[in-house]
Amino acid sequence: MSYAKLVSALVRGNSGKLRISSGRCRSTAASTKSREEKEPGGCAVVEAQPVELISQTRSASDAPLSRVHIDFDNTKEAYESKGNAELIRSLVVFKLCTVDLLVEKNKELIDLSRKVLGQWLFEKVMKMTFYGQFVAGEDQESIKPLIKKNQAFGVGAVLDYSVEEDLTQEEAVKKEMDACVSEAEKGSPGADHREKKYKAHRQFGDRRGGVTSARTYFYADEAKCDNQMETFIKCIKASGGASVDGFSAIKLTALGRPQFLLQFSEVLVQWRNFFNFLAAQQGKSEMMLLEQKLELDQLKANLTQMGVGAKDDIENWFTGGKLGSSGTIDLLDWNSLIKDTTKISNLLMVPNIESGHLEPLLKMFTDEEERQMKRMLQRVDVLAKHAVENGVRLMVDAEQTYFQPAISRLTLEMQRRFNKEKPIIFNTYQCYLKDAYDNVTVDIELSRREGWYFGAKLVRGAYMYQERARAEEIGYEDPINPDYEATNRMYHKCLEYLLEEIEHNRKANVMVATHNEDTVKFTLDMMNEMGLSPTENKVYFGQLLGMCDQISFPLGQAGFPVYKYVPYGPVNEVIPYLSRRAQENRGFMKGSQRERSLLWKELKRRLLCGQIFYTPVY
Numbered sequence: 001m002s003y004a005k006l007v008s009a010l011v012r013g014n015s016g017k018l019r020i021s022s023g024r025c026r027s028t029a030a031s032t033k034s035r036e037e038k039e040p041g042g043c044a045v046v047e048a049q050p051v052e053l054i055s056q057t058r059s060a061s062d063a064p065l066s067r068v069h070i071d072f073d074n075t076k077e078a079y080e081s082k083g084n085a086e087l088i089r090s091l092v093v094f095k096l097c098t099v100d101l102l103v104e105k106n107k108e109l110i111d112l113s114r115k116v117l118g119q120w121l122f123e124k125v126m127k128m129t130f131y132g133q134f135v136a137g138e139d140q141e142s143i144k145p146l147i148k149k150n151q152a153f154g155v156g157a158v159l160d161y162s163v164e165e166d167l168t169q170e171e172a173v174k175k176e177m178d179a180c181v182s183e184a185e186k187g188s189p190g191a192d193h194r195e196k197k198y199k200a201h202r203q204f205g206d207r208r209g210g211v212t213s214a215r216t217y218f219y220a221d222e223a224k225c226d227n228q229m230e231t232f233i234k235c236i237k238a239s240g241g242a243s244v245d246g247f248s249a250i251k252l253t254a255l256g257r258p259q260f261l262l263q264f265s266e267v268l269v270q271w272r273n274f275f276n277f278l279a280a281q282q283g284k285s286e287m288m289l290l291e292q293k294l295e296l297d298q299l300k301a302n303l304t305q306m307g308v309g310a311k312d313d314i315e316n317w318f319t320g321g322k323l324g325s326s327g328t329i330d331l332l333d334w335n336s337l338i339k340d341t342t343k344i345s346n347l348l349m350v351p352n353i354e355s356g357h358l359e360p361l362l363k364m365f366t367d368e369e370e371r372q373m374k375r376m377l378q379r380v381d382v383l384a385k386h387a388v389e390n391g392v393r394l395m396v397d398a399e400q401t402y403f404q405p406a407i408s409r410l411t412l413e414m415q416r417r418f419n420k421e422k423p424i425i426f427n428t429y430q431c432y433l434k435d436a437y438d439n440v441t442v443d444i445e446l447s448r449r450e451g452w453y454f455g456a457k458l459v460r461g462a463y464m465y466q467e468r469a470r471a472e473e474i475g476y477e478d479p480i481n482p483d484y485e486a487t488n489r490m491y492h493k494c495l496e497y498l499l500e501e502i503e504h505n506r507k508a509n510v511m512v513a514t515h516n517e518d519t520v521k522f523t524l525d526m527m528n529e530m531g532l533s534p535t536e537n538k539v540y541f542g543q544l545l546g547m548c549d550q551i552s553f554p555l556g557q558a559g560f561p562v563y564k565y566v567p568y569g570p571v572n573e574v575i576p577y578l579s580r581r582a583q584e585n586r587g588f589m590k591g592s593q594r595e596r597s598l599l600w601k602e603l604k605r606r607l608l609c610g611q612i613f614y615t616p617v618y
C-alpha cells in the first residue's frame with residue numbers, strides 16, 4: 001500500500017478504532033484484584049444511604065481502622081456554615097431557576113433590570129440573589145472572608161477568575177474565524193489537507209453555544225493573552241495566600257491563538273491513528289492498546305517502504321535513549337517521537353494525501369504565527385513556575401474535542417517537568433468521551449514509566465450538546481458516549497482505574513469533580529474497600545460554589561479534601577457565567593429537587609428549634 005493510500009485511509013476512516021480491554025493493563029504495579037464491573041444506574045436522584053469509611057491512614061497498619069459515618073441527609077451539618085438568610089437566598093435562587101421563561105430570557109431580563117434599577121441597585125439585587133449564590137466576590141481581597149469561612153468548615157477553594165466578555169454572536173464568530181484560520185488558509189482556502197474536525201467552522205464559531213458549566217475565551221491579540229496570563233498569576237498568588245494547599249484553574253484557550261491548539265490536536269490524533277495503522281499491519285490491532293508492541297525492524301522496513309522518510313532518518317528516530325532498545329515500540333514510545341523533535345518547526349507534521357509524505361504544517365506559517373505559538377507555550381510555562389513558587393496546584397480545564405488533544409498533551413508535558421516531587425499540575429479527563437478510558441490509562445502508564453506524580457481531575461464534560469451538533473453537521477463521528485448511562489459507566493470505570501492506581505502507587509492523585517451523589521458514594525465505597533484514607537490527600541472532591549453543599553460540607557467535615565470551584569469577578573463581567581449557572585440548575589433542579597428539599601428541611605428544623613437568627617460560628 002502506498003503512503004498516499006495509507007494517508008487517505010487515515011484521513012477517511014481514522015484507521016479503525018483503538019482497542020483497549022476493560023481489564024487493567026499495567027506494566028508496573030499491576031493490579032491483580034478482580035473487581036466486579038458495577039452498573040451505576042440512574043444518577044440524579046438517590047436514596048441517601050449513610051456511607052462508612054475508614055478514617056485512619058493505612059500506614060498505621062497495626063492500629064484498628066475506625067470508620068467515619070457520612071450522612072448526606074444531615075442538613076444540620078451540610079448547612080452549618082450558612083445563616084438563615086443564605087438558606088432563603090438559595091431557596092429563592094433555585095426556585096427562580098425552575099421558571100423556564102426566566103432562564104430562557106435571562107439576558108433580556110438582566111438588561112431590562114439594569115435599565116430600570118440603575119447600575120447601583122442592580123448590583124445590590126444581583127448580590128442578594130444570583131451573584132451572591134454563585135460568585136464569591138469582585139476581586140482577590142473581597143473573596144477572602146468566604147474562603148476563610150468555607151475552610152473553617154473543611155471546604156477548600158479552587159480559585160477561578162470568571163470574567164468573560166459579553167460578546168454578541170457575530171462578534172464571537174468573527175473573532176473565532178480570525179483566530180483559528182492561518183494566513184495561508186485565508187490566502188488559498190481548501191489548499192491544505194486538514195481534517196474537517198480540526199478546522200474552524202463559521203456555524204460553530206461562537207463556541208459558547210450548547211455549553212454548560214464552562215467559560216469561553218475568544219482570541220483578540222497577544223496583548224490580551226498576556227493580560228489573561230497576568231490575571232491567572234494573580235489568581236495563583238491569591239490561592240497561595242489563602243491556604244496552604246490551594247488550587248487554581250486555568251484554560252489554555254485563554255493563553256494563545258487557538259489555531260495552534262487545533263493544528264497540534266490534528267497532528268496528535270493523526271500520529272496516534274498512524275500508530276494504529278502500523279499495529280494493524282503487524283496484526284496487533286486486536287490487542288489491548290498498551291500491549292501493542294511493534295517489532296522495530298519490521299516497523300522501520302514498513303516506514304521506509306511507505307516513503308515516510310529516508311532510511312537514515314527513520315533509523316535516527318529510534319536511536320538515543322531507551323527508545324527501541326527492547327526491539328519493540330509501543331504507543332508511548334511512538335508518542336515520544338513527537339516530543340523528541342520538539343523544535344516547533346518540526347512539531348506540526350501531518351500526512352499530505354497527494355504527496356504521500358509527512359509534511360510540516362509550519363512551512364505554511366508566517367513568522368508572526370510561529371512567534372504566537374511559542375508565546376503560548378511560554379505563558380503556560382510561566383504559570384506552572386508561579387504555581388510551584390506559590391505552592392499552588394494548577395488544574396488545567398478540559399475544553400472542546402478539537403482542542404483537547406493539544407491541551408492534554410501540553411499539560412502532560414508540564415506534568416513531566418513539574419510533577420517530579422509532588423503533583424503540581426492536574427490534567428482533566430472528560431468521561432463523556434468515548435476514548436476517556438484510553439486517555440486515562442495511557443497517561444497513567446506514562447507517569448508510571450517515567451516516575452512522575454500523576455494528577456487528574458475527572459469530570460463528565462461540559463460541551464456535550466455543542467460537540468454532538470458539530471459532529472453531525474460537519475460530518476465526523478460523534479465523540480460523546482451514546483447515552484447518560486454510558487457516560488456514568490465510563491466515569492466509574494476511569495475512577496476505579498485511578499483509585500486502583502492510588503492503591504498500588506501512592507504517586508497518583510485524583511479530583512472527583514462532580515455534583516452526582518451516586519458517584520461520590522461510589523468513590524467512598526471504593527476507598528473504604530481499598531482502605532484509602534481521606535487524610536492521605538490522594539482523593540479530592542470538587543463542586544462548584546453555590547451548588548451541592550449537601551455533598552461538599554459533610555465530606556469536608558468528615559476530613560476529606562473537598563474543594564469548591566470559586567468564581568470571582570465584578571458583577572457586570574460575570575453575567576455570562578451566571579446565565580450558565582441558571583441554565584444548569586434548571587435541568588438539575590427539575591431532575592431532582594433534592595437540594596431545595598434539603599434546604600427547606602434545614603430551615604424548618606432551625607425555626608422549630610428557635611434558631612431564628614442562626615449565625616455560623618467558626
Ligand SMILES: Cc1cc2nc3c(=O)[nH]c(=O)nc-3n(C[C@H](O)[C@H](O)[C@H](O)COP(=O)(O)OP(=O)(O)OC[C@H]3O[C@@H](n4cnc5c(N)ncnc54)[C@H](O)[C@@H]3O)c2cc1C
Nearest residue numbers: 213397398459460461462483484487513514515516542543
Ligand atoms: C469542580 C468542577 C470542575 C469542572 N471542570 C470541568 C472541565 O475542566 N471541563 C469540562 O468539560 N467540564 C468541567 N466541569 C463540568 C462537568 O464536566 C459537568 O458538566 C458537570 O459537573 C455536570 O456533571 P455531573 O457529574 O456533576 O452531574 P450529572 O448530572 O451526573 O451529569 C451530567 C453530565 O452527564 C453527561 N451526560 C448527560 N446526558 C448525557 C447523554 N445523553 N449522553 C452522554 N453523556 C451525557 C454530560 O457530561 C453532563 O454534563 C467541572 C465540574 C466541576 C464540578
